[in-house]
Amino acid sequence: MPFFETGIANLLVFEPRVFEDSRGYFFEAYNSAIHKQQGLTYQFIQDNQSSSSYGVIRGLHYQLNPHGQTKMVRAIVGTIYDVAVDLRKGSPTFGQYFGIELSAANKKQLVIPVGFAHGFSVLTEKAEVLYKCDGLYNKESEGGIIYNDPALNINWQVPLDKAIISDKDLVLPTLDACKNNFTF
Known part of the structure; x- marks a missing residue:
């Protein structure tokens, strides 16, 4: 099978x-x-696509239940460092993250189930990211964690002095203060 385990239950790499x-x-x-x-x-019902330049960090984002989303993420142009953080209370890997380079060249995809925060950084001059979702966007259920939470200590693979982060993402809470209704 073209699926590979990541060390975090239900989080898979599709090659x-x-x-x-x-x-x-x-x-x-x-x-x-x-x-x-x-x-x-x-069952995937929505496709999202973004274009970003080098150094952009998007995330960490999720939607709370009952509007949680499974995502299948891939880079169709350039290279990203894709990150998923386990938010499922009771999970042995709660608060841990998995990161992987997804690129147009390697064609790998990350399958991120409901209960994870997701984000990525752009490692090339430009990257276009396409991801499938099994739920529709619901603004009222948006959640997030700040990209530089010291408890997560994510190495985004870009120098932080070159990082480009939206105003919205700069005010997200830390893991210990985020809204979370996911269970393992």
Whole structure:
């Protein structure tokens, strides 16, 4: 199967089989039958895409239940450092994060279930990120954690003096003060 465990329960890396020849390449970015074989039964209903320049850090974001979202994230241009933080109370990895480089070149995708905060930093001059969601955006259920929370100690892979962070993300709470209704 093209899924690999991350060390955090239910957080998976999807590495599609890529067919390359002199014309270029082809791969199935998403196939519901392959996901169902892995026991993944969500149904994606929304696609989001962003474009960002080097040094941008987006996140850490999530939606509270009942509007939580499973996400499947990939970079279609450039390279990002993608991060998921386990927010599920009772999880043995609560408060831990997993980070991975996702790029147009490696075609890897991170499958992030409900109960995780998500963010990424841009490692190349430009990156375009596409992610599928199994729930619709709901403004009232937005939650987040500040990118530089010392309890998480995330290395975003970009010098922080070159980081570009939105005003909204600069005022997010720390992990210990964030709204959270997720359980393991």
